[in-house]
Amino acid sequence: MKYETNQCSFHDMLLDPNNYRFLDQEDYQRVNDRRYHEASVQDKAYRFLKGKRYEDLQALKESILTNGYVPLELLIVRRYEFKPDLFVVIEGNRRVAAIRWILEDEKSGVDISTETIASFGNLPIVLIDVDDPENKDAVPVLMGIRHVSGVRP
Numbered sequence: 001m002k003y004e005t006n007q008c009s010f011h012d013m014l015l016d017p018n019n020y021r022f023l024d025q026e027d028y029q030r031v032n033d034r035r036y037h038e039a040s041v042q043d044k045a046y047r048f049l050k051g052k053r054y055e056d057l058q059a060l061k062e063s064i065l066t067n068g069y070v071p072l073e074l075l076i077v078r079r080y081e082f083k084p085d086l087f088v089v090i091e092g093n094r095r096v097a098a099i100r101w102i103l104e105d106e107k108s109g110v111d112i113s114t115e116t117i118a119s120f121g122n123l124p125i126v127l128i129d130v131d132d133p134e135n136k137d138a139v140p141v142l143m144g145i146r147h148v149s150g151v152r153p
Contacts, residue, residue, distance in 0.1 A: 002134050004127050005074065010099050010120040014080055014088045015045035021093070022048050034082050049097040061098040068116055069099070071124045078130045090128065 017031040025048055035041050050057055064070075075092035089096050099120050106112040 002129055006125050006127055007122040008075075008077065008087055008125045010096065010103070010123060012086055013075070013077065013096050013123075014086055015042055015049065015093050015096055016088050016090065017041050017045040019045065019048075019093050025052070036080060036088060037083050037086060045093075046097055046100060049094060050101065057094060057098055057101070060094055061101050064095075064098055064102060065112070065116065069095075069119045069123065074124050074126045076126045076128060078128050087125070087127070 014036050017036060022028045022045070028048070031041055073092070075095065076090045077087035077092075078090055080086040080088050102112060102116070103120070106117060
């Protein structure tokens with residue numbers, strides 16, 4: 001698999017509205033790739049992530065607030081072909097949603113440490129070139145490793 005490591009701001013990341021986690025949502029409908037960047041599409045993906053497993057996302061949010069963003073597991077992203085300065089999150093949507101929640105809290109007046117907020121400006125990423133023939137199966141393989149067999153110590 002071909003990839004590169006880099007850093008990226010939270011603000012340059014898009015949640016994947018066709019995330020495998022959403023397939024069991026009653027009101028899930030597949031989203032056209034061209035629309036991922038639209039606020040309404042991102043809002044719906046965020047609501048899905050925050051919805052059913054609210055406690056899990058809240059625990060992740062609390063962990064980030066307590067410990068800061070711990071980059072032990074890199075966010076895996078791909079370039080968004082319709083706005084090349086943006087990236088679609090392949091793996092790490094829950095972490096990105098937790099960061100969004102923290103930033104929403106901060107905007108609404110909740111005191112969040114400046115170090116925590118600043119850490120969201122340079123998140124470590126693995127950038128997968130999904131157009132490279134060598135990576136044609138990269139996304140399903142990654143999803144299988146992460147969500148079916150799980151991460152092994």
